Amino acid sequence: MNQKFNIRNWALCLVLSLGLLSCSKKEEQAPGFAENNLAPLAIEFDNIVADRTFSVNNPIYTNAAGEKFSISMLQYFISNIKVSTADGKTYTVKQDSSYFLINGTDRSTRFAKVRVPEADYTKLTFTLGVDSLRSTMPIDQRKGVLDPAAGGSHEAGGMYWGWNAGYIFFKFEGNSAVISDDVNGDPTGKKQFKYHIGGFGGYSAPTINNLKTITIDLHTAGIAKVRKERFSNIHLFVDIMKVFNGKNSFSIATHPNVMFSEYSVGIATNLTEMFRHDHTEN
Amino acid sequence: MVMGLLGLFILACKKDKPLPEQIITFLGFVKPVNFPDPVYNFANNKPTKAGVELGRALFYEPRLSRNNTISCGSCHIQSSAFTQHGHDVSHGIDDRLGTRNSPPIMNLAWNKAFMWGGGVYDLDLQPIVPITTHEEMDEKLDNVMNKLKQLPKYTSMFKAAFGSEEINTSRFMKALSQFMLLCISSNSKYDKVMRKEGGQTFSPAEQEGYVLFKNKCASCHSEPLFTDGSFRNNGLAPSAINDLGLYTATLQETDRYKFKVPSLRNLQYTAPYMHDGRFLSLSGVLDHYRSEVQATANLDPLLQKESRRGLALSEDEKTKLLAFLSTLNDEEFIKNPLLAEQ
Numbered sequence: 001m002n003q004k005f006n007i008r009n010w011a012l013c014l015v016l017s018l019g020l021l022s023c024s025k026k027e028e029q030a031p032g033f034a035e036n037n038l039a040p041l042a043i044e045f046d047n048i049v050a051d052r053t054f055s056v057n058n059p060i061y062t063n064a065a066g067e068k069f070s071i072s073m074l075q076y077f078i079s080n081i082k083v084s085t086a087d088g089k090t091y092t093v094k095q096d097s098s099y100f101l102i103n104g105t106d107r108s109t110r111f112a113k114v115r116v117p118e119a120d121y122t123k124l125t126f127t128l129g130v131d132s133l134r135s136t137m138p139i140d141q142r143k144g145v146l147d148p149a150a151g152g153s154h155e156a157g158g159m160y161w162g163w164n165a166g167y168i169f170f171k172f173e174g175n176s177a178v179i180s181d182d183v184n185g186d187p188t189g190k191k192q193f194k195y196h197i198g199g200f201g202g203y204s205a206p207t208i209n210n211l212k213t214i215t216i217d218l219h220t221a222g223i224a225k226v227r228k229e230r231f232s233n234i235h236l237f238v239d240i241m242k243v244f245n246g247k248n249s250f251s252i253a254t255h256p257n258v259m260f261s262e263y264s265v266g267i268a269t270n271l272t273e274m275f276r277h278d279h280t281e282n
Numbered sequence: 283m284v285m286g287l288l289g290l291f292i293l294a295c296k297k298d299k300p301l302p303e304q305i306i307t308f309l310g311f312v313k314p315v316n317f318p319d320p321v322y323n324f325a326n327n328k329p330t331k332a333g334v335e336l337g338r339a340l341f342y343e344p345r346l347s348r349n350n351t352i353s354c355g356s357c358h359i360q361s362s363a364f365t366q367h368g369h370d371v372s373h374g375i376d377d378r379l380g381t382r383n384s385p386p387i388m389n390l391a392w393n394k395a396f397m398w399g400g401g402v403y404d405l406d407l408q409p410i411v412p413i414t415t416h417e418e419m420d421e422k423l424d425n426v427m428n429k430l431k432q433l434p435k436y437t438s439m440f441k442a443a444f445g446s447e448e449i450n451t452s453r454f455m456k457a458l459s460q461f462m463l464l465c466i467s468s469n470s471k472y473d474k475v476m477r478k479e480g481g482q483t484f485s486p487a488e489q490e491g492y493v494l495f496k497n498k499c500a501s502c503h504s505e506p507l508f509t510d511g512s513f514r515n516n517g518l519a520p521s522a523i524n525d526l527g528l529y530t531a532t533l534q535e536t537d538r539y540k541f542k543v544p545s546l547r548n549l550q551y552t553a554p555y556m557h558d559g560r561f562l563s564l565s566g567v568l569d570h571y572r573s574e575v576q577a578t579a580n581l582d583p584l585l586q587k588e589s590r591r592g593l594a595l596s597e598d599e600k601t602k603l604l605a606f607l608s609t610l611n612d613e614e615f616i617k618n619p620l621l622a623e624q
Contacts, residue, residue, distance in 0.1 A: 138326050139406040140452040148410050149423035149451045156422070162410040164401040164531045203403040204394070207532040262533060 033089050038115040039226045042233040043081065043124065045102045045110050046278070047074060050241040056105050063244035065251040069176035069193070074104030074240060075157060076170040077130050077145070078112050083224070084123040091116045099130065101145035101159065104240075111233075121224040124234055128212040128271055129169030132200040136165075161198055164260055169210060170197040170271055172243060178253040185256050193256040195243065197264050197271065208260075210268035214275050222280035233281040238274045246270025308334070311391065314468035316476045316506050320391035322405060322463060329460040332442035337461025339439060340454070342623040345429040347375050347419035354412065354458075355623060357384040361616050363548035364388055364465060370559030374418040381417075381523060383559035386552060388545065388615070391463045394511050398541045398557040401531035405462065406455045427454060467547050467615040468506075475609070476506065484609065491606025498593050498603075499546070501584055508546040508610065514582040515539040517575030517592065521558050538579045550611040564607065568600050 047054035049061045049071070060068045078100045084090040092098075093114045100112040112126075134146065142148060146167070148160035159168045172195040179185040179193060186192045201209035216236070218224060224232045244250065248266035258264050308331035311324060340346065341354045357372045358364040364387035366372055372380040382398050396402040402411060412418040413426060427449050430436040437447040444453050474482040484492060495503075504510045513528045520539065528537040541557045555561045561570065575585050575592035585592055595603070615621075 136403075138323070138404070139455045140326070142451070147451050148407070149427065152422040152424055153414065158422070160410070162402075162407070162414050163397070165403060165407050202532060205400070205528075205532045205534065205537070207534065260533070 033085065033091075033117050033119045035091070035117055037118050037228075039118045039228040040231055041083070041114055041116050041121075041224060041226050042231065043078075043112045043114070043126070044233055044235045045078065045112065045238050046235060047102075047104050047110070047238045047240055050239060050245075054104055054240065061241065063241060063252070064249055065244065065253075067176055067178045067244075067252045069174050069178075069252060071104070071172070071174040071240070072192075073157065073171060073173040075151075075159060075168075076102050076128060077159065077167060078102060078126050078128065079130055079134070080125075080127040081112060081114050082125040083116050083119075083121040083226075084125070085119050086122045086223075089119065091119075095134070099134070099145055101150075102238075103157070116226055118227050121226060122218050124216045124218060124224075124277075126214055128214055129198070129210065130167040130200065131211060132209075135167060135200040136203055161260070165203065166198055166200055168196045168198040170195070170268075172197075172240065176252045176256075178251075179256045180253070185253075193252050194259070195257075195264075195267060196259040197268050199260060199264065199268075208262065208265055210264060212268060212272045214272060216275060216277050218277060218280060221277040222282070224280050225282045230282055235278050235281060237276045237278045239276060240274065242270050242273040243267060244270075246273045311463055312466075314466065314473065314506075316473055317389075317468060318392065318506075320463075321394055322391040322459075324391075324463075327406065327456045327459055329463055330443065332439070333444075333457050333460040334464055336436075336439040336443045337457040337459065338621070338624065339435070340430075340458050341461050343430075346413055346421060346426050348421040348425075349375065350429075351375060352419050354387075354409070357412075357418070358387045360618075360622055361551065363467070363551040363612075363616055365552045367551065367553065370554050372418060374415070375420045378417040378420075380415070381525060382557050383554065385542075385544065386548065387462050387465045388467045388547065389507055390465065392507050392511070395513070395542060399525070399527045399530055400513060400542065405459045406452075409455060409458050423451060423454075427451070430454075465615075465621055467612040469614040470547065470612040471609040473506070473612075485605070487602050487605040488609050489606075491602035491604070492609075494595075494599050494603050495606050498595065502543045502582070503546050509543045511543065513537065513540040513542055515578060515580045516541070516571075517578065517581050517585050518556060518560070518570070519574075519576045520578060521560070525558065527557070536580055540580060546607060547610045548612055548615065549607055551616055564604055565600070568595060568603065571595065572600075 052059065052061065056071050060070055062068050079098055081093045081098050082090060093116065097114060101109065103109040130146065151158040159171060161168055174193055175191045176193055177191055179191045181187065181189050197210055199208040199210040201207065218234065224234050226232045244252070246269065248270050255263060258267055311329050313320060344350045344353045346353060352375050357366040357374065359366060366384035369384065371382055372384040374380060385398065390405055393405065394403065396405065396408045397411065402408045410423060413421050413423060431449050436449065440449050440453060441447045443457055471482060474480060475484055502510055502512070502514060526538050528540040549564055553562060555567050561567045571593045572595050573592060577591060
């Protein structure tokens with residue numbers, strides 16, 4: 001009984017002293033890395049298509065397979081944003097403020113705006129998709145872009161997968177004349193392709209996991225100098241052409257519809273190639 | 283402690299007074315004494331009188347469908363133990379047909395997974411599926427809530443249930459769950475025999491059927507819920523649409539042709555049977571297990587013992603088994619006025 005009590009006391013002392021230690025360390029570096037000294041940081045997801053700007057319906061793009069296509073919808077989730085300094089300090093944005101739905105047709109959604117401690121950041125990390133923890137949370141914690149009612153139906157842009165509870169991480173639709181009018185293509189004759197990539201690993205039974213962690217080194221194109229009086233913006237180009245032309249390149253005619261299937265795993269890998277740091281505005 | 287939360291609607295009827303003066307005491311969710319602890323997280327959504335009443339109104343609300351024609355109660359009819367009796371597959375909006383048999387809204391507090399083929403593991407997320415499915419209600423959640431917001435009835439009911447008039451996804455789903463959680467079937471003859479209520483006993487045929495049940499059926503249809511909640515391939519020949527069951531949600535080869543083990547409660551009211559309603563009678567179901575089990579991928583090992591496929595069952599045993607199964611019918615459940623459309 002006594003011994004137990006002593007161990008507990010020791011543990012308490014240890015925790016307390018660790019807390020003091022880390023507190024004093026933070027103060028030493030003031031006004032640097034302190035979690036109570038937050039400043040704005042934006043990450044801009046600027047969609048492009050290879051060498052051309054992103055636009056819906058109108059322009060015709062051509063993929064590596066030589067297929068011409070247009071884009072009607074592009075939406076994807078960015079979450080769990082993390083930034084690191086050159087000396088290895090890392091700050092993870094609070095969970096409740098770390099889910100963003102980027103919508104290609106709504107330019108106002110291209111910024112993921114977060115608050116991080118004042119510091120110079122050399123590395124950015126984020127998740128493409130909605131992590132498994134959030135994907136299995138109770139209904140009352142699914143707010144904003146994670147609300148299953150958000151965006152309406154799948155046709156309208158909803159990202160919630162009801163039948164296989166979870167979220168579509170990356171939704172990309174458009175048209176291409178190469179798509180057949182039969183069941184292997186688009187039987188409605190609209191020549192539509194649909195890529196709905198999701199799968200967080202499964203609730204209780206394991207299944208495909210298409211969550212991707214993207215890490216970007218900011219050294220080359222410009223570190224983010226986050227200060228209260230400034231507005232630092234990490235400007236990323238997101239090259240949608242990589243969906244088709246990435247490592248697991250494929251043809252629209254062969255795979256015009258990919259949703260929850262094994263084939264989606266290869267496409268999800270391509271998605272990691274989309275993100276390129278162009279510059280940082282400080 | 284958990285048991286302390288328990289309670290159901292208690293209907294105290296004073297015999298000398300007319301029906302409208304019934305005294306109804308709401309006790310919340312009451313775990314039947316012969317049932318295990320529920321798996322639903324009641325800490326996050328405790329049924330209240332106002333919440334259950336709202337959930338019931340929503341359950342019978344046709345505005346949940348695109349053209350306001352189909353409610354949850356359309357395919358989950360109380361007199362059919364909350365199934366769509368007589369329909370092999372669900373019959374939804376614009377006379378569209380689904381691909382699976384409408385399952386019962388019954389004892390869901392003990393369910394770990396929903397739908398015949400899995401994919402949904404939280405009751406609070408389940409209603410999204412029928413509401414948005416093309417063949418069922420074909421509606422959008424935000425549209426449903428916009429329609430409800432137009433009706434003073436709902437703004438006041440949401441206020442009573444959740445403290446303010448706000449209608450949002452979380453409140454909408456939680457209210458539906460509160461009602462469905464109280465759809466408890468636990469007053470069949472079997473339950474009364476088990477609880478030794480009113481000196482109820484099995485007849486000799488029922489008792490012999492019970493022994494047969496324990497030997498041949500109980501490993502999957504375990505008491506007292508009469509399902510172990512698992513997904514299994516019971517050897518049905520693949521349907522015309524080749525429904526792969528659980529595989530569709532997990533993409534695991536070992537899940538091909540596995541479907542959720544259904545409860546055996548209330549079978550008298552819930553024909554036809556199986557995930558696609560292919561058997562019109564229980565006799566047909568038992569004949570399947572006797573002589574029609576197919577050796578498809580992932581056939582449950584319990585149906586493939588030694589060289590025999592299926593279950594050995596004589597005609598006499600079949601009769602006795604059917605006698606036992608009839609003790610699982612719960613008339614109080616299908617007639618409970620508090621679960622009915624008001």
